[in-house]
Amino acid sequence: MATETKDEPVRTERPDPAKAVVQTTVLSHGTLECRDLAASRKFYEEFLGLETVFHGRRSILIRKGGYWGVVCVKRGDAVKPVGVLNHWGVDVATRAEVDAAREKAIELKDVYGIRDVHQPREQHGVYSFYLQDLDGNWWEIQSVPEVDLYDKLFERGDRAAL
Secondary structure (H helix, E strand, O other): OEEEOOOOEEEOOOOOHHHOOOOOOOOOEEEEEEOOHHHHHHHHHHHOOOEEEEEEOOEEEEEOOOOOEEEEEEOHHHOOOOOOOOEEEEEEOOHHHHHHHHHHHHHOHHHHOOOEEOOOEEEOOEEEEEEEOOOOOEEEEEEOOOOOHHHHHHHHOOOOOO
16 A cells, blocks of 8 residues: 655555566666766876776676676767756765865865766755766765665665655
8 A cells, every 4th residue: 555745645655666567686787978088087086996808899797895887888979968857876974074075175176077076965855965967977976974874774664755
């Protein structure tokens, strides 16, 4: 049974994953596009501190702290623009680190081809800011208020839209 809010319905019960049409084992990867693998790799490794490895002739695999990864595919001038809501998130330990990362993003814009840097703010329960990389991809650098925030959100279950 679902309850209705002004924004959208919220489930009060969860379906059984064992009855899903596709029996997935893990969410393994996502994909983003880039113009130049070498320049993008430099940004991912040197600025964001991510691990990268060439994954194919025109792709690299990016990860940080786990199995899940992002495949970065070279598309040259065919890269399609994305909006800020289509962003990738990375966490830092403290609010001060969010502020320091923003200062560095502004200072090193030309070195890493960073296009845009937003103001930090409190939003959706975290302190963060967005930046747009050289390929037009958006990144959110955030400090979460508690360890394992996303695991805890899943444990808590659905909440009514506010």
